[in-house]
Amino acid sequence: GEILYDHVDEAKYMLILSLIKQKNAALEDMILSYSSLTTSEKVASLIMSDYSKNWKSKDLAMQMNMSVSTFKKKMYKDTGSVSSYITKIKMIEALRQLRRTNRPINAIAISLGYTSSSYFTSVFKKHFKIFPSEIRKNDGHPTEGSTENYP
Numbered sequence: 001g002e003i004l005y006d007h008v009d010e011a012k013y014m015l016i017l018s019l020i021k022q023k024n025a026a027l028e029d030m031i032l033s034y035s036s037l038t039t040s041e042k043v044a045s046l047i048m049s050d051y052s053k054n055w056k057s058k059d060l061a062m063q064m065n066m067s068v069s070t071f072k073k074k075m076y077k078d079t080g081s082v083s084s085y086i087t088k089i090k091m092i093e094a095l096r097q098l099r100r101t102n103r104p105i106n107a108i109a110i111s112l113g114y115t116s117s118s119y120f121t122s123v124f125k126k127h128f129k130i131f132p133s134e135i136r137k138n139d140g141h142p143t144e145g146s147t148e149n150y151p
Contacts, residue, residue, distance in 0.1 A: 039064060039071070040078040040085065047089045052113045057082045091127045094120070098135045105132050 037045070043060055047053075060082065064140035072082060079085040090112045097108045109120035124132045 010144045038078060038138065043123075044089050045077065045087065047086055048093070051090060051093055052111055053112075054113055055086050087123060091124060094132065095123055095128065095135065098132055108132070 011070070042064060046060060047055055053099075055074075055137040056067055057072055061068045064071055066074070075082050075085060075114055079088075094108055094112055097103055098105075099109070105109075105121070109117040113118065114120035117150075121132055124130075130138075
């Protein structure tokens with residue numbers, strides 16, 4: 001079944017590309033570049049499209065048109081566990097927001113799908129070996145030239 005999905009996806013891409021060639025070269029380039037992204041890059045893009053969502057392997061596998069087992073195997077080969085990859089993507093965004101915005105830490109936590117700011121803080125500390133509040137103390141938030149301002 002998994003091999004069949006790959007061939008079906010490839011056939012879909014080829015059909016789309018042939019139709020687009022007749023109409024729009026820029027769109028063709030966009031689809032070509034998306035189709036060349038790795039599974040983990042596509043997953044990162046999905047997570048970044050909605051940081052607050054509680055992403056599960058099942059949902060991501062469905063978005064990628066893969067069985068859950070194939071998806072998990074591909075992701076594990078590329079990045080390790082799916083859950084640790086999701087956390088990594090969210091923590092990178094947390095760090096960005098801490099450095100470039102005035103948003104309160106609890107608001108950042110909520111925007112990344114954490115219902116508890118203390119749990120968010122513990123995940124952040126485990127990931128970066130520093131507390132979110134220390135990032136702001138060290139960086140003197142927000143960074144120079146920040147355009148995002150929150151009360």
